[in-house]
Amino acid sequence: MTIDPLLSNSGAWMSASQHEQIVISSRIRLARNLRDYAFPGWGGEEECARIWSLLRPALAALPSLQPEIDVGMDELDDLDKQILLERHLISREQAGKGRGSGLIIREDERVSLMVNEEDHLRLQALTSGLDLPGCWRVIDDVDSQIESVTGYAFSPSLGYLTSCPTNVGTGMRASVMMHLPGLVLMEEMNPIIKGLGKIGLTVRGLWGEGTEAVGNMFQISNQMTLGEKEGDIVHNIEQICLEIVEHEKNARLRLAEKKELYLKDHIGRAFGILTHAHLLTTKEALDLLSDLRLGVDLGILKGVDRGVVDELLMMAQPGHLQKLEGRVLKTKERDRVRAKRVRERLTRSESRTKKVNKTHE
């Protein structure tokens, strides 16, 4: 299958280093359109198919995308699409597309291009940890390379012209995925979401627009695209995120100091359920794994490695779970298999850590 090379690792958005506990990943996407064609939503399938056959070879040959995988949305089955969605390489909208739309990904997943989603082109740079300026450098370069092989729809006064006027201007959405269990447990997340709204930033759930914050994961991104420079948008969000990191650290500190018993109980229960449950829905698994992650970060949960927790956060999602099982599963069956895999992985990891501790003693 075409996207198989991706599955050998846990995804660019998740491979956070030990130090990146709170910020999971940074992402920038640019919306671009060709000057001489109707936008995908209006042009119809034939026009989209023409554009895809025109862009596919040109984009696949770009130096900054090597080695690349290029694939038409009609060449992917539902499971592949689900996996790409869970790895943040395509949007929900793109997952629903077929003939005439496509995807080009650099194999390390740090750069991906969606063709004929809402706009002709959606370019994305993705990296683990907090590095929006790095993402901007990468995607700015890819953008300029594409610009040299095609004519963009651009207006001197309105900037890059997009299908929806909410994206016109820079066409840029910069977003940072953060794990904020401390602020959620301290019930301080709502005022932060409100405050961010006031300064033109949006907070979304794990999988973007309209999704709830599963697993205490929040995506913070800019709302406005017109009247601000890319560098300023990036700098602004980066600074805000650093502030949120401080708030989260502070909340965790207060939790550990003032609500130690409550915190230990909360994390212990999460561990108890995860190691003993026989049915786990995606949401329950992600929420509990999020608690586990907090427990590991705070040193409350000694027997579990954070790498294992992060691996499970990825694996617990329906697409990855089914891929690992090698077959399509019904929802109830998934819940059973998910619980089994989580149970086994956590007890395995725990017993190994115990053994290591024993030999040290």
Added chain:
Amino acid sequence: MLCEICKTEEATVHLTQVIDGSIKKLHLCEQCAQSNGFDLQGPISITDILLGMGGKREETAKPVVERSCPRCHMRRTDFKKTGRFGCAQCYETFAEDLPPLLKAMHRNDRHIGKVPIREADRLNAMNELNQLQADLEQAISNENYETAATLRDQIMVCRQKLSGEG
């Protein structure tokens, strides 16, 4: 239920429309519905109210030829229904509708970010031309004809450069 606009009268007009797959509802009193131009017979677009685009309709609802994009044939009603444009040209076709939309959505109404390289060359030439023309007017009003002549020559060169690039 009270009217969502004046918040004093009882809402008697209930509008429902599906936008991007989600159902939006709007409850208005008769007066507010009418003052926003909704004759209660015709089909009503809730986006008109939400986007503030509909405004007051023509008092006498004469049949008018609807504006549509010469390139992609999107009509104004199509845009209002979907909230998305049909092609790049639509931004010019529906330029009149844009300012209130952009104002509601963005920080400002002018792009100050990245410019495509080819576009940047053209823009530089345009800016240069504008500057030269301003200088020329200044020189003429100062009766500095020698400078004016030089500027005129420079303007000619600049214009040629722009039209040459097409």
